[in-house]
Amino acid sequence: MRVCVLHRRLGRQPVQISLGSKLCGVVRLNIYPYADRTTHNETICMPTEITTLCLSEFEPNVCAMQQIKGTSKKYFTNCKQWYHRKICGKPTVITYECCPGYEKIPGEKGCPAALPLVNIYSTLGMVGASTTQMYSDRAQLREEIEGPGSFTFFAPSNKAWESLPTEILDALVSNVNIELLNALHYHMVSRRLTSEELKHGSTFSSMYQDAPVHIHHYSNGIVTVNCARLVKPDQHATNGIVHVVDRVITAISNNMQSIIDIDDDLETLRTAFAAAGLTTMLENEGHYTVFAPTNDAFEKIPRETLNRILGDPIALKDLLNYHILKNMHCAESIVSGTPMETLQGTMLEVGCDGEHMTLNGKAIITKTDQLATNGVIHYIGELLIPDSAKTLLELAESSSVSTATRMFVEAGLTPHLTGSEALTMLAPLNDAFKGNVMRKLMSNHVLKEQLSSKALYHGQELETLGGLKLRVFVYRKNLCIENACIAAHDKVGRYATMFTVDKVITPPMGNIMDVLKADDRFITLVNAIQTAGMTELLNQQKVFTFFAPTNDAFNELPQDERNRLMREFCSTTQLLFIHILN
Incomplete structure (x- = not known):
C-alpha cells in the first residue's frame, strides 16, 4: 500500500515532505515547514510504513534513527519509542539505515544481506x-577479544575518547598500559548481554576486579551503563556482543555523602544535610537523584531568608528533600520535560533544552552525572525553595498575583x-484586576480631557x-470629585x-432612594419617607x-x-425636611 503526499513549492523555496534518495544503505526523510499559499504542486508517493516509522514489512532489516538537527546526537527509534520529531525541544531529522549485521544489495529493497559475524576486536572497527x-x-x-569466550563490551565511541580530558587519557595510557587495560576491562562483562537483558536497576560484575557496572533501562527506551548512553546497541560478534556508548565509564566507589564530604563546592550543602539529619540516608543503599546546590547557589539567596530556613528544622528538611528524587535519573535519560516526584512530596519538572539539562524549565545545572554507589548527583547553580519552606509573602511574590501582593x-x-501566624491569604490573580469590574473601576478614574x-x-x-x-465639589478647604x-498639586x-x-472614587449609584433602599441600616428611614409621601421627591434627579x-x-x-x-404625616414630613439641604 502507498500513500500520496502533497509536495508544495512557494516561490523558489520548496516546502516539502519527501522521501530522499537511497544511498549507501540510508533512506533519508526530510521534513520542512508547511506553506499556506501554493504556487506549484507536485505529488510524491511513499509507503505508508514510512509515515509510521515501521519499515520492517516494506523494507527488511531497516532501522529508523532520529538525529537532533545541528548536532551529531542520534537516537535509535522504533514504533514503541518515537520521540515525536523533537528531542530536548529541538527538531530531529529521521534517517533509515541498515540494522546491525545487515547491508544493502543494489536493486533490492531494504537491507536483505546478512553480514558474516566477526570477533569483538574486528567488530569494534566496524x-x-x-x-x-x-x-x-x-x-x-x-x-x-579475538579469541574464544563470551563477552559484552560497552565500547566507548570515537567521540567519547575525544571528549575525555587530556590529563585523564594520559594517566590511562601510562604505567605500562596497566591502567588502560584495567579501564577497558571495566567496560566488559564475561557473558553475552543483549539490550533487552539490560534491566532497569540491575548491576553486573565487570572484568575489572568484579567492580559492578550499573544499568538503567528507562521507560522512554534509553539504556545507560554508569550513565553512559548506549548509542549503538546489540552489535553481535562471534564471541559476544558490543554496545557502543557515548562516554568512557569509570568504577564507582563512593556513596553520595562521601562525594559531598570531599567537595569544597558543596560545603554549605554538607552543613545543611547534617543539620537536617539526612546524612545517614545519603550513606545508605538507594537509587536517588540529588540536585546539589553549590555554595554559590546558597549565596544568591537573601541572607535573612537563608538564615530563617537554616534555623527552622522543618523548613530546612523540606528544602533539602525538594532537591532529591526518589529514583535515579542520568542526564542522558531525559529527552523532554517530565514531572518527577521529590522526597518532599511535590513535583519537579526535569527536562532538557538542546544539550542542557533543565529544572522547572531553567538551565541551572552546572555539572551532571557525578555517580555514587547509591545514586547520581547533578550540581545546580540556584537553590530551589519549595512552597512549604516559604513565608506567606514569599508565596505571594509569584508574578501571577504581584498586583495583590503590592496592595x-x-x-x-x-x-x-x-511572621509565623497561621493564616490563609485570598490573593486575586493579576487578571482579576484586568477584568471587567476592575477595568470599569479604573477607567472611571480617567477623564476624557x-x-x-x-x-x-x-x-x-x-x-x-x-x-x-463625575461631579466637582468646591469647599473652603477642599476640592473634591465625588467622594475623593x-x-x-497637579x-x-x-x-x-x-x-x-x-x-x-465611588461614582454615584442611583438616586437617594436607591441608595437608602439598598442599605439595611435605613429600613426605618425608608418607612418614614414613604409615610410622609416624599418618595417621589427623593427619586427626582435633583441635587440634595x-x-x-x-x-x-x-x-x-x-x-x-x-x-x-x-403615624402622623405632618410630624414625619417636618422631621425629614430638617435632614435635607437643597
Whole structure:
C-alpha cells in the first residue's frame, strides 16, 4: 500500500515532505515547514510504513534513527519509542539505515544481506569504535577479544575518547598500559548481554576486579551503563556482543555523602544535610537523584531568608528533600520535560533544552552525572525553595498575583505576611484586576480631557473613559470629585495631567432612594419617607444633601415619640425636611 503526499513549492523555496534518495544503505526523510499559499504542486508517493516509522514489512532489516538537527546526537527509534520529531525541544531529522549485521544489495529493497559475524576486536572497527579497538591493541587486550569466550563490551565511541580530558587519557595510557587495560576491562562483562537483558536497576560484575557496572533501562527506551548512553546497541560478534556508548565509564566507589564530604563546592550543602539529619540516608543503599546546590547557589539567596530556613528544622528538611528524587535519573535519560516526584512530596519538572539539562524549565545545572554507589548527583547553580519552606509573602511574590501582593504590602500587612501566624491569604490573580469590574473601576478614574484643578468649579460634570459623569465639589478647604478630594498639586505631563486623590472614587449609584433602599441600616428611614409621601421627591434627579438617620438613631427616640412620628404625616414630613439641604 502507498500513500500520496502533497509536495508544495512557494516561490523558489520548496516546502516539502519527501522521501530522499537511497544511498549507501540510508533512506533519508526530510521534513520542512508547511506553506499556506501554493504556487506549484507536485505529488510524491511513499509507503505508508514510512509515515509510521515501521519499515520492517516494506523494507527488511531497516532501522529508523532520529538525529537532533545541528548536532551529531542520534537516537535509535522504533514504533514503541518515537520521540515525536523533537528531542530536548529541538527538531530531529529521521534517517533509515541498515540494522546491525545487515547491508544493502543494489536493486533490492531494504537491507536483505546478512553480514558474516566477526570477533569483538574486528567488530569494534566496524561500528564507530575504532579508537577503542586501537587502545585494546595497545593494552594487549586484542588476543582476549579475538579469541574464544563470551563477552559484552560497552565500547566507548570515537567521540567519547575525544571528549575525555587530556590529563585523564594520559594517566590511562601510562604505567605500562596497566591502567588502560584495567579501564577497558571495566567496560566488559564475561557473558553475552543483549539490550533487552539490560534491566532497569540491575548491576553486573565487570572484568575489572568484579567492580559492578550499573544499568538503567528507562521507560522512554534509553539504556545507560554508569550513565553512559548506549548509542549503538546489540552489535553481535562471534564471541559476544558490543554496545557502543557515548562516554568512557569509570568504577564507582563512593556513596553520595562521601562525594559531598570531599567537595569544597558543596560545603554549605554538607552543613545543611547534617543539620537536617539526612546524612545517614545519603550513606545508605538507594537509587536517588540529588540536585546539589553549590555554595554559590546558597549565596544568591537573601541572607535573612537563608538564615530563617537554616534555623527552622522543618523548613530546612523540606528544602533539602525538594532537591532529591526518589529514583535515579542520568542526564542522558531525559529527552523532554517530565514531572518527577521529590522526597518532599511535590513535583519537579526535569527536562532538557538542546544539550542542557533543565529544572522547572531553567538551565541551572552546572555539572551532571557525578555517580555514587547509591545514586547520581547533578550540581545546580540556584537553590530551589519549595512552597512549604516559604513565608506567606514569599508565596505571594509569584508574578501571577504581584498586583495583590503590592496592595497587601502597601496596606501595612507585611508583619503578618512574614511572621509565623497561621493564616490563609485570598490573593486575586493579576487578571482579576484586568477584568471587567476592575477595568470599569479604573477607567472611571480617567477623564476624557486634560484639565487643571485651578479651572474646576462647583457643580461641574466631568466625563470618564467609562462613560460616567463625575461631579466637582468646591469647599473652603477642599476640592473634591465625588467622594475623593485632590490631595496634591497637579502633575502635568506632555499630553495628560494627574490628580492625586485620597480615596478610590465611588461614582454615584442611583438616586437617594436607591441608595437608602439598598442599605439595611435605613429600613426605618425608608418607612418614614414613604409615610410622609416624599418618595417621589427623593427619586427626582435633583441635587440634595440628606443627613440620613440610621435605624439605631430612630431607636434612640422614646417609644411614644417614635410611634407618633411614624403615624402622623405632618410630624414625619417636618422631621425629614430638617435632614435635607437643597
